[in-house]
Amino acid sequence: MDETxxxxxxxxxxxxxxxxxxxxxVLELLPRLRRFxxxxxxxxxxxxxxxxxxxxxxxxRRDQWQEGTRLDSWMYRxxxxxxxxxxxxxxRRRETFVDADAGLTIGSDGAQEAQVELGMVDRAxxxxxxxxxxxxxxxxxxxxxxxxxxxxxxxxxxxLNSRLVRGRDALLSLLEDGQ
Amino acid sequence: xxxxxxIIAAFADGELEGADKAQVExxxxxxxxxxxxxEAHRALKARLAAxxxxxxxxxxxxxxAALLESGGDERGTDTVDVVSFAxxxxxxxxxxxxxxxxxxxxxxxxxxxxxALWQPWQGETPEGYAGGKLAAAxxxxxxANQSLDADTRILLSFERxxxxxxxxWRGADAGGIACRDxxxxxxxxxxxxxxxxxxxxxxAGSEADLLAAAQDMAASGALDAAGERAxxxxxxxx
Numbered sequence: 353m354d355e356t357x358x359x360x361x362x363x364x365x366x367x368x369x370x371x372x373x374x375x376x377x378v379l380e381l382l383p384r385l386r387r388f389x390x391x392x393x394x395x396x397x398x399x400x401x402x403x404x405x406x407x408x409x410x411x412x413r414r415d416q417w418q419e420g421t422r423l424d425s426w427m428y429r430x431x432x433x434x435x436x437x438x439x440x441x442x443x444r445r446r447e448t449f450v451d452a453d454a455g456l457t458i459g460s461d462g463a464q465e466a467q468v469e470l471g472m473v474d475r476a477x478x479x480x481x482x483x484x485x486x487x488x489x490x491x492x493x494x495x496x497x498x499x500x501x502x503x504x505x506x507x508x509x510x511x512l513n514s515r516l517v518r519g520r521d522a523l524l525s526l527l528e529d530g531q
Numbered sequence: 532x533x534x535x536x537x538i539i540a541a542f543a544d545g546e547l548e549g550a551d552k553a554q555v556e557x558x559x560x561x562x563x564x565x566x567x568x569x570e571a572h573r574a575l576k577a578r579l580a581a582x583x584x585x586x587x588x589x590x591x592x593x594x595x596a597a598l599l600e601s602g603g604d605e606r607g608t609d610t611v612d613v614v615s616f617a618x619x620x621x622x623x624x625x626x627x628x629x630x631x632x633x634x635x636x637x638x639x640x641x642x643x644x645x646x647a648l649w650q651p652w653q654g655e656t657p658e659g660y661a662g663g664k665l666a667a668a669x670x671x672x673x674x675a676n677q678s679l680d681a682d683t684r685i686l687l688s689f690e691r692x693x694x695x696x697x698x699x700w701r702g703a704d705a706g707g708i709a710c711r712d713x714x715x716x717x718x719x720x721x722x723x724x725x726x727x728x729x730x731x732x733x734x735a736g737s738e739a740d741l742l743a744a745a746q747d748m749a750a751s752g753a754l755d756a757a758g759e760r761a762x763x764x765x766x767x768x769x
Contacts, residue, residue, distance in 0.1 A: 375599045375600075379599045382595065382596065382599075383588070386586055386591055386595070387583050387586040390586045391583055400595060404595050407595065407598045407599065408598065411598070473578070473579065473582045489579075493580055493583045513540065520572060524575060527575075527578075
């Protein structure tokens with residue numbers, strides 16, 4: 353009898369430890385996740401919103417994450433999926449309400465309250481198609497291998513490689529023009 | 532081997548190994564143009580890394596970290612009920628300047644409404660003060676952690692200019708701002724709100740007016756989840 357109770361207590365204890373570990377691991381990843389979010393969304397304000405949505409979704413789906421797999425890749429994937437979905441929804445609304453020539457303001461609605469002025473790099477990044485921007489960020493900023501980045505984005509490695517090159521070339525020419 | 536831009540990028544990013552890598556190295560040694568491409572790629576990588584590094588080095592905003600710190604026990608098993616912040620924002624259609632507020636007022640995380648019906652001023656409610664269910668909601672509900680279909684939803688809590696804690700709430704067709712004093716929850720502002728259609732679409736304008744009024748009264752920002760919980764623990768005293 354006592355042994356059974358002990359075993360139950362042990363299981364509970366273990367479950368609790370795992371739960372704590374998940375949240376702590378996410379907490380450790382937060383600075384990097386936030387950097388990726390700000391890069392994707394184009395401003396700290398929008399990036400923080402994206403970051404918050406990502407954490408909410410990750411907590412809701414924590415049982416879908418498999419222990420032993422890369423939590424960072426899993427979180428990056430959730431984040432970019434939310435971002436792509438948001439952008440689709442936003443552009444649908446934009447088509448209805450906003451001058452299509454909104455150009456640079458896309459993805460930076462929160463610019464007025466952003467703590468950092470939009471610089472050259474931000475503006476150049478904002479001009480890239482989402483698929484190129486995420487490839488550039490994952491490889492050149494987050495330091496992912498092509499294979500990791502391709503898995504996060506959900507495309508073949510070759511596709512990731514060519515998006516990266518197109519994004520890079522566009523950035524180089526935008527940054528050159530601006531100087 | 533044809534050295535494409537893709538291959539050059541892969542080389543510059545350290546993706547190539549063995550024979551492939553050796554071949555590209557040989558090609559670069561023979562062609563200064565290729566060498567410049569590698570250099571340009573690496574220079575851009577360094578520039579981007581430096582540009583974004585501060586965001587990973589500066590602290591994480593407290594309201595984001597709080598999502599992970601306050602977790603655990605309270606969320607219990609109903610984590611599936613997390614409401615999409617994005618959907619909420621679209622429903623509300625808040626003006627950009629209110630967005631920072633929306634991050635706090637927006638998500639009703641888990642459906643674990645606290646049902647402590649403690650009321651210090653039982654019986655009659657003084658004129659101009661919240662009574663009954665509203666007072667109970669103001670006393671107990673947390674903006675970050677309440678049922679989405681609660682009759683009264685707390686939109687946010689904040690410290691007002693000159694001290695004291697206030698909370699903005701809304702029901703189906705009205706809302707307001709109440710501030711805590713020695714007597715109870717004094718109603719400072721009241722708004723008739725357009726009827727919210729069955730919880731699906733919240734009328735954008737009027738709730739934004741309410742949040743704007745709250746912002747005008749507030750000393751600084753809204754309380755985050757941890758701040759709000761702490762305020763409740765000290766019974767909404769400053």
